[in-house]
């Protein structure tokens with residue numbers, strides 16, 4: 001990487017009800033920090049201006065009802081936590097806002113802006129039967145002119161909504177792979193100057 005170049009600005013956005021997707025997001029952000037200026041945010045706290053400033057948007061959420069969560073499914077997740085006798089801690093600050101609502105306000109890519117998407121989903125069945133929030137994010141971001149750095153990626157949870165053993169290692173590997181793509185992204189941005 002050219003040391004004199006401005007570092008790539010990355011925003012890692014996540015949504016998470018019980019912490020699984022947040023853990024994945026933190027792991028990925030940790031792998032990106034050596035090569036980029038990384039901000040990690042819960043999608044509840046992010047707005048269109050945060051997205052407009054980023055060269056690369058890395059976005060991930062839990063798969064709900066085969067796709068992105070909604071106010072209804074977040075409220076359902078809250079009930080799941082309430083019924084879990086304290087096993088699951090509901091950690092969603094505002095059920096009315098999440099990635100779905102943020103993506104609805106996504107500005108069109110104004111320059112060469114790239115993205116990568118991830119999600120957590122049930123590991124019990126292939127993606128065809130579980131759906132994937134990552135694929136929905138991928139579709140919406142492409143439609144707004146953002147360039148995919150990697151194919152959408154799912155990380156798997158068990159029936160208790162916890163990440164299956166080894167998934168955080170896979171998230172770290174995916175983050176390292178993405179870091180390699182960021183280096184290429186930076187080279188191509190420099191080529192544009």
Ligand SMILES: Cc1cc2nc3c(=O)[nH]c(=O)nc-3n(C[C@H](O)[C@H](O)[C@H](O)COP(=O)(O)O)c2cc1C
Nearest residue numbers: 016017018019020021062064065066120121122130
């Ligand atoms: C209301 C609700 C709907 C869900 N729907 C699906 C689904 O369609 N497919 C799936 O694979 N997992 C589904 N799940 C499991 C979630 O993907 C899982 O809770 C999530 O990955 C945990 O991540 P989090 O702790 O970051 O929220 C659902 C969970 C809830 C609470």
